[in-house]
Amino acid sequence: xxxxxxxxxxxxxxxxxxxxxxxxxxxxxxxxxxxxxxxxxxxxxxxxxxxxxxxxxxxxxxxxxxxxxxxxxxxxxxxxxxxxxxxxxxxxxxxxxxxxxxxxxxxxxxxxxxxxxxxxxxxxxxxxxxxxxxxxxxxxx
Numbered sequence: 001x002x003x004x005x006x007x008x009x010x011x012x013x014x015x016x017x018x019x020x021x022x023x024x025x026x027x028x029x030x031x032x033x034x035x036x037x038x039x040x041x042x043x044x045x046x047x048x049x050x051x052x053x054x055x056x057x058x059x060x061x062x063x064x065x066x067x068x069x070x071x072x073x074x075x076x077x078x079x080x081x082x083x084x085x086x087x088x089x090x091x092x093x094x095x096x097x098x099x100x101x102x103x104x105x106x107x108x109x110x111x112x113x114x115x116x117x118x119x120x121x122x123x124x125x126x127x128x129x130x131x132x133x134x135x136x137x138x139x140x141x
Contacts, residue, residue, distance in 0.1 A: 045100055045101065045102075046100070047083075047098040047099055047100050047103075048098065048099065048100075048118060048119075049085060049096055049097070049098055049099075049118070049119040050096065050097060050098075050099050050104055050116050050117060050118055050119060051088075051094060051095075051096050051116070051117050051118075051119055052066075052069075052070075052094050052095050052096070052097065052107060052113060052115075052116050053092060053093070053094040053113075053114040053115045053116075053117075054066065054069060054093050054094050054095075054112045054113055054114060055093070055112050055113075055114050056093040056112065057112075062087060062089040062093060063087050063089075065093075065112070066080075066084065066087055066094070066095040067080045067081060067084065068080075069107075069110050069112060069113065070083060070084065070095070070097060070107070072110055073103050073106045073107045073110065074103065080097075083097040083098055083099065084096070084097045085097060085098065094114075096119060099116075104116050
């Protein structure tokens with residue numbers, strides 16, 4: 001005997017299909033909720049820009065000294081060249097480079113490294129600073 005379409009179970013009325021849908025939806029929601037935690041761990045290992053201050057010998061070329069110092073941590077001079085963003089040679093001796101937290105800790109142990117600090121950007125005028133944007137506060141007589 002053949003079943004007609006009126007005799008087949010309707011998907012929307014089938015409790016097993018509803019249960020399967022709800023279970024799948026709950027599992028997907030749980031996976032999405034756990035995703036930020038899983039992404040947070042690798043984010044802590046991402047490279048960030050740091051300023052490295054060094055005590056360079058007077059007779060050493062600044063850029064060569066910076067690259068040699070960083071190459072000890074990164075494993076090669078080419079990797080050091082790729083990581084360095086800028087060489088400071090006049091007011092201070094040092095360089096800026098993208099480094100992971102582990103590389104920062106290893107670099108701090110290198111001879112001649114005085115300090116390694118995260119790079120920060122400061123804005124002179126920001127909304128809420130007390131002065132309208134584009135104006136300066138002046139002091140007169």
